[in-house]
Amino acid sequence: MTGRLDPLFSRTLPEGDTHQRDVCDHCGFVAYENPKIVVGSVVTHRGKVLLCRRAIEPRHGYWTVPAGYLELGETPEEGARREAREEANADLELHGLLAVYTVRRLSQVQLIYRATLADGVFSPGIESLETQLFDWDAIPWDDLAFPTVHWMLGHQRAFEAGKGVGPFGNPVGAD
């Protein structure tokens, strides 16, 4: 226990601001809260797509793509490559932005890249139970972890079919 004051936040509209913020009554410090950036990639290899079965909550046991929160000082591309190393021990080549999604409820913006395996090598990282290349017809659609995984796999298919170059956005009416 120190002699310092605790911060004492009140919800208020700072002068000239457009949104209410938590402002400290003692010192006027404004505690801004900001949306978070998720970076990830749809990784393909010889016509198949790489999925990871989650070893962590939320959605333990369900399938997803390599993705996670962007870290301070990273570019989105660096973050997408780091997540693939962490979750699938995979080195990626990135080929452009497939999609920008907003998950409004979570204040998340997702930047999803098209990628291929640099050398064909992958295996489960510490956050994955298993990693597997799936033919499109064999994708476990009912066991995907998140709605955005459905969206990005559909948009990857659209891209491959020449139905748009991206970046795609949220499906109409979905956020």
Add this chain to the structure above:
Amino acid sequence: MTGRLDPLFSRTLPEGDTHQRDVCDHCGFVAYENPKIVVGSVVTHRGKVLLCRRAIEPRHGYWTVPAGYLELGETPEEGARREAREEANADLELHGLLAVYTVRRLSQVQLIYRATLADGVFSPGIESLETQLFDWDAIPWDDLAFPTVHWMLGHQRAFEAGKGVGPFGNPVGAD
């Protein structure tokens, strides 16, 4: 002054994590810090581009495009339109993502849209000293507020010249 404990943060690597975090010695709370999202737009109208002269720091008095931090619960497109209303009293039509930049030093990811004025109307908002439509040859290049404003105006020119559809990224070597 209350009877609560102050948070007592130590810089440490939480189990299973890949980055050091500020973790509270009392309760184990992990204070994640995340990159911030800036949203903005290059707004054109009849071949001219809309710039705003900043009435706020940093870079008071210098010219920029309508842009600012994305708020909780907003889509990037909504944020870009809000910033144009706040800074230039302008309603926008958005036409796609022009660029995704990373300002590594500030842990900022910028999502910049191509836009036009919905009705040709604009005027200085509270954060702007003046707002003006510039011919390309008349842009005050030496008085632009930030390097990214140079980048996005260059990329808008490249787009208009058919030299790429975007989203463009940082110029090579610049972050």
